[in-house]
Amino acid sequence: MTFGSDRGIRVTSTVTHRENRLSTIEWSSDHIQHRADWHSENGAPAPRIVTIADDRLSADRAYRRIKAGEALLWRGDYNNGRQLLAALGRRADRTRTKQPPSGDLGALYQHERARKRARANVLGNLLIQLDADNHLDLPRAPDVRAACTAAYGRAGAARIVTFSELLGVLGAYRWQQQGVEVPALGARIHPGYGVFSPTRSEYVDLVADAPLDPEVRTAFDLGTGTGVLAALLAQRGVSEVVATDITTRAIRCAKDNAERLGYSGVIAVTGPALYPPGRADLVVCNPPWLPGVPTSDLERGVYDHDQSMLTDFVHGLRAHLMPRGEAWLVLSDLAELLGLRAADYIPRLLDDAGLSVMGKLTTRPRHPRATDRDDPLAVARTAETTSLWRLRPR
Known part of the structure; x- marks a missing residue:
């Protein structure tokens, strides 16, 4: 990595690449040596050219330098840095690209x-540096230590992250502290950083309303995330729930919510895996709704790479259901509406796995984007339905 200079600030640096795609950045400024780890939640590599920037830098100049290939390490006032970030976003939004025809929803989705x-x-490309104790040493900066420790863990060394990622960490920490009200549960769920929040209540309502055999004693909740569906099953009287996930953040979050709600004796959270060992009377799965490659832990709740989770869930059911057991697949049809998945894909997948559809509950989304007419994908979002498929081996 090369550090540039701005208004007489002289900086040199070297980058040491380590395991797990991490980089250590070392530089000197005013004869003082500095060192920080590069951290990116989406796995972006360390930028090749970095310039120290402060309050003297205009938004237009910052945007031109970023477009020319520089990244800016912000050393100015914290609030001014936030304003610069917003200004950069406005300039990026003004960049015009050719939009596909409005009738081609798949192309519109890819364009968006x-x-x-x-x-x-x-x-x-607007960066900030956190000290070894996750302290942000900028004028008027808030105390970010608790939020960063909750998201990243204890550092032990200084690190450089993007300013936008830091704002996401702070926002997620507020949600984690306040919680999200889940009407079907009659309680609040506390999502951790990088864990998909249960703000779309329709899929929770479907699980709350689905007919549950009173003989069901054991259940698996696959891809549990915050643990909201596991908690709902426990509330409905299932005496043994095993919740799984593939990320350590989700496992930690689900355990925390189970304890908060008083279900730690009913819900066991395990992973990283899709299926736990053994069989259950009921298996529930709400996989990511869109085929695509996730770029972060949070996007794992939205994008299912090669539809592998959906496929593994369906083909693993026969080996993990008790005799006369039942499975619930909760899924939106947005992928079909956008042309990302064939309309007959799920029926064929279920048939190939030897599964019968016992019934299907369907509802309409109620989140704000479902009624946003300014959304380029409004045609698909207003037609979207979410379904709970009741499945049983043939």
Whole structure:
């Protein structure tokens, strides 16, 4: 990595690449040696050119330098840095790209995702440095130590992250502290950083309303996330729930919520795996709804790479259901509406796995984006339905 200079600030640096795609950045400024680890939640490599920047840098100049390939390590006022980040976002939004025809929803979706990725790439070039104790040493900076420790763990060394990632960490920490009200549960769920929040209540309501055999004693909740569906099953009287996930953040979050709700004696959280050992009377899975490659822990709740989780869930059911057991697949049809998945894909997948559909509960989304007419994908979002498929081996 090369550090540039701004208004007489002279900086040199070297980057030492370590295991797990980490980099250590070392530089000197005013004859003082500095060292920090590079950290990116989406796995972005350390930028090749970095310039120290402060309050003297205008948004136009910052944007031009970023577009020219520089990243900016912010050493100015914290609030001014936030304003600069917002200004960079506005400039990125003004970049015009050719939009596909409105009737081609699949192309529109890919266009929107590419546009958001390009915007994120611009914002991801404004950087900040956290000290070894997760302290942010900038004028008027808030105390970010608790939020960063909750998201990243204890550092032990200084690290450089993007300013936008830090704001995401702070926002997630507020949600974690306050919790999200889940009406079907009659309680609050506390999502951790990088864990998909249960703000879309329709899939929770489907699990709350689905007919549950009173003989069901054991259940698996696959891809539990915050543990909201595991908690709902425990509330409905299932005496033994095993919840699984593939990320350590989700496992930790689900355990925390089970304890908060008083279900730690009923819900066992394990992983990283999709299926736990053994069989259950009921297996529930709410896989990511869109085929695609996730770029962070949070996106794992949205994008299912090669639809592997959906496929592994379906093909693993026969080996993990008790005789006369039942499975619930909770899934939106947004992928079908966008042309990302064939309309007959799920029926064929279920048939190939030797599963019968006992019934299907369907509801409409109620989140704000479902009624946002300014959304380029409004046609698909207003037609979207979420279904709970009741499955049983033939």
